[in-house]
Structures are given as structure tokens and as C-alpha cells.
Amino acid sequence: MTFLRQFAARIVGQSIRIFARAITAVRADWQGIEPVPKQRVYFANHTSNGDMPMIWSCLPPAIRRTVRPVAAADYWLKNKLRAFVGPEVFNCVLVDRRPEVKDKPMDKIIAALDEGASLIIFPEGNRNMTDDPLLPFKAGLYNMGVARPEVELVPTWVANLNTIMPKGEVIPLPLICTVTFGSPIHVQDGESKDDFLRRASDALVALAPEDRT
Amino acid sequence: MTETTNDILLLAIGSFGILFALTFVGEVLRAREEPGFVNPVLDTYMTRVQSWWGMVAFVGVALLMGKIGVMVLFAFTSFAALREFLTLTTKAQADHMSLALAFFVVLPLQYFFVGMGWDGLYNVFIPVYAFLLLPIVSALRGNANRFLIRVAETQWGLMIAVFCVSHVPALVTIDVVGYADRSVLLIAFLVMVVQFGDLLEYFFGRRIGRTRIAPGLSPKTWEGVVCGVTCAALIGGLLAWITPFGIFGAMAMAGTASLVGLMGSLVFAAIKRDRGVKDWSHLIPGQGGFVDQLDSVIFAAPIFYHFTKYFYG
Numbered sequence: 001m002t003f004l005r006q007f008a009a010r011i012v013g014q015s016i017r018i019f020a021r022a023i024t025a026v027r028a029d030w031q032g033i034e035p036v037p038k039q040r041v042y043f044a045n046h047t048s049n050g051d052m053p054m055i056w057s058c059l060p061p062a063i064r065r066t067v068r069p070v071a072a073a074d075y076w077l078k079n080k081l082r083a084f085v086g087p088e089v090f091n092c093v094l095v096d097r098r099p100e101v102k103d104k105p106m107d108k109i110i111a112a113l114d115e116g117a118s119l120i121i122f123p124e125g126n127r128n129m130t131d132d133p134l135l136p137f138k139a140g141l142y143n144m145g146v147a148r149p150e151v152e153l154v155p156t157w158v159a160n161l162n163t164i165m166p167k168g169e170v171i172p173l174p175l176i177c178t179v180t181f182g183s184p185i186h187v188q189d190g191e192s193k194d195d196f197l198r199r200a201s202d203a204l205v206a207l208a209p210e211d212r213t
Numbered sequence: 214m215t216e217t218t219n220d221i222l223l224l225a226i227g228s229f230g231i232l233f234a235l236t237f238v239g240e241v242l243r244a245r246e247e248p249g250f251v252n253p254v255l256d257t258y259m260t261r262v263q264s265w266w267g268m269v270a271f272v273g274v275a276l277l278m279g280k281i282g283v284m285v286l287f288a289f290t291s292f293a294a295l296r297e298f299l300t301l302t303t304k305a306q307a308d309h310m311s312l313a314l315a316f317f318v319v320l321p322l323q324y325f326f327v328g329m330g331w332d333g334l335y336n337v338f339i340p341v342y343a344f345l346l347l348p349i350v351s352a353l354r355g356n357a358n359r360f361l362i363r364v365a366e367t368q369w370g371l372m373i374a375v376f377c378v379s380h381v382p383a384l385v386t387i388d389v390v391g392y393a394d395r396s397v398l399l400i401a402f403l404v405m406v407v408q409f410g411d412l413l414e415y416f417f418g419r420r421i422g423r424t425r426i427a428p429g430l431s432p433k434t435w436e437g438v439v440c441g442v443t444c445a446a447l448i449g450g451l452l453a454w455i456t457p458f459g460i461f462g463a464m465a466m467a468g469t470a471s472l473v474g475l476m477g478s479l480v481f482a483a484i485k486r487d488r489g490v491k492d493w494s495h496l497i498p499g500q501g502g503f504v505d506q507l508d509s510v511i512f513a514a515p516i517f518y519h520f521t522k523y524f525y526g
Binding site: 025027160163166169171173174175176210 | 292293296297299300304306309312313316317489494495496
């Protein structure tokens, strides 16, 4: 049974990857780092539910196997299909953001890092529906950087997804999606939380393609 | 084996022969380099030649499969080109439905009409029906911000990537007296003369080019263009046996197609320059995107189609 589920998870994962490639021709642009299996936290902008599958699809297989997206438990446990896809296909670290739960998100994230996993996180916390390039970052990225300073924090910009699949639309548009990986950053000695988060946010926005239209 | 199949195979063998020679020259140059030294020009050349192998194989198989193969190949080409084009145009969420219609309704219908040979319909479907109906769909969503720019750029994308590209397979539907079942060969003729014209324009432009045509846009020179068009006309003359044009007709058609195509790639250079990109995408290794590879064929196809229809149809 477990074997069958694992097999099904692999098939579903491959199908998602092929679908993403066929529709958006998703391409990884490794500007600041090499695509090597190193422990990293990829922090990305969040405009659409397709962001995470898109980053996941464009990673080379060796990296994809060790990467775990951090995602909201309330979204991924809503029904049986999501409960299969989230934890088993994408191998998500599911976190519960409600304040009353005992299982604190940061403990689960640090535990995943200590097991050697790389992570994909969306530090804005929610999907960005505004015209600003990014919402203010939540503290999580800073806390990870302080707790595990040796892990590289890699800014990751997903371009065009808000036009491919805007909130409220049903049909995805086949436009080209590019995922740009920038140079890694670390929390510096004595750097305050706000300073670091601002620096991280600037490093991410700097990867966005210039809007010339 | 029919005469047409025979000719397609001959053309394919000829093209593979040329590619084999190009690959061989590249490998010899590579072998003569110091070990460990990487020559970027040679590397680009080799990736380009490799992409050419793939393209010749694709087009060859499509032509051998006849009408359906040709329609499917160019429908997918249109899809890839439209995707590259609309990625760079101005749009808002209010255009989501009209853009989805462009990809999933207008594009397949255009190829269906071409496949059925309904030339009265496929000649007007995008310039009239899509032109009028898609802006209505956008307007219904009630967002006036940059409306004219949005609808105009979408329509431009459809005209270029679907309407113009579909005129390549539409050559099959032209009824030329005494040539009927050989019309797939017109596609091979058009693509070959235009692409060779491009290649030789680039080669001679590098060698003897002095006077830039549009200095702000592209490195193309008048000397290169004159040589490229002349060579295309000569190649057209050599390929006259697959056309109904006769030797001088074939030379004139090839020269015209190549000239329109080379000027068309200036138009694409202007669009790319305006949007701040070097290539339309990265889907074809060493070449950029589908639009980069096909820009001159896209411009030449409708003109070539109408000239053929007018003078020989």
C-alpha cells in the first residue's frame, strides 16, 4: 500500500512537472547560484497558488528530491486529494498558522532543516494581491537565518504567474514563466530583524524583470 | 512511392548532407583547438547546427505525412510563437478571457479552416472576426486603463503568430494547374529560400557589411541584405524543379520572399529592442525562441502565398 502510494506520488509529480513545462515553458535562470545540491532556503514572491509547483518543477531532479516547500496546513489538508498532493507529492512541511496550536511552525521548519532538507518558503505569508512588488516579510526568514546560519538563503523570483493564473480565473494562460535564483544572503552579526528583512526583500525585488510595457 | 514523396526525400537528403558538412567542419575545428580551451563562437555555431538537425527532421517528417502533418506542426509552432509574443505584451486581468480565447479557440479554429481549405474564411477570420470580437470580450470586464494598447498588442500577436504563420501551411490549399498534389513542396521551397537567405545575409554582413540599414535596431547592412537576397534568388533558381514557377519565376519569388523576410526581421528587432529583451525565449538552444527562428518566414509567408495565388493559382 505504501509502495503504491509512493508510486502514485511519483506519477502525479511527473505529470505536474510536464504540465507546467508544456503550458508555461517554465525556465530556471540561475543568476546568483549554481544548481547544485546544497542545503538552501529558497524564499520567493507569492502571487498565485501555482508559485510553489512552478519553482518545484524547474529544479533539477537531484535538488527536487531534497527540497520541501513550507505550506499552510489549512490549505493542504482541506480534502483528501490535497492531503495526498501536498505532503506526499511535494513532500511539504505543513505548518499551522493558528496561534492556539502547540506545534509551532518554526519548530517544524528547524526540524526539517536539521534533517538536511532544503526549503521553499514564501516570506510574505499571503498571496500578494496588490500592485506593490512584495508585501512586508514575516519574521520567519530571519528566525531561520539566525537559528541555522550556515544555510544559504536564496532569493527566488517567479515572473508572470500572476498573469498566467490570476486569482478568480479558471483557465491558465500559456505564457512563459521564468524563475530567477539570485545570490544567497545570510543574517549578519548584529543585524536587526527589520534591517535583515528589508535587505532580503530588496534582494528579491532586484531579480524582478523590468516592466517596459 | 509518388513523385512528391520522392522529391521530399531528395530535399531531406540534400539538407542532411549540408548539415553533415557543417557538423563535420565544426568538429574538425573543435578537434584542432587546444584541449581545455572553449571557443564561444564555435560553441554557438555547434548548438545552432544541432538545432538545425532537429528542425530539418521535424519539417521533413511533417511534409512526408502530408496535409495533416503540416497543419499539426504549424499549429504547434503558432502556439509557441503566440506564447512568446503575448508574454511580452501589455495586458490586464480584464483581458484574461480574451487571451484564453486567442490561445484555445482562435488558434485551433484558424488551423481547422486552413486544413479544410476554406480560404474565404481563414483569410478574414483573424483580421475581421477576432479583431472585432476579442476587444468586446475585454471591454465587458470594464477596465479602461490602457485599453487601446492592450487590445492592439493582442491583435498584433494574433496576426503575427497565428494569421501569418498559418499562411505557410495554407500554401497546400492553393490550386495550381498541373501541380495539385505537389503543393507541400511549396512549403519546403519557401522555408528553404528564406532561411538560407537569412544565413547568407548574416555571413556576408559579417564579412563585407559596411552600411547599416537601421543603426539603432540591428547590425544588418545593405551589403549583407543584397548578397542574401541574391543568394536566395539563386537557390530559388536551383530549386525551381520542385515549383510550378519555372526558373526565372522561382528566382523572382525566392528573392521577393527573402527580401520581405529580411525586412520583417528588422520589425521584430524593433519590438525586442523596445521591450528590452535579446531573444523572444530560450526554447531553441542556440537560437533563442521560435519567433527568433521564424521571424523572416512569418513576414514572407502571406506575401508568398498571395503572389503564388495571384500569378499561378
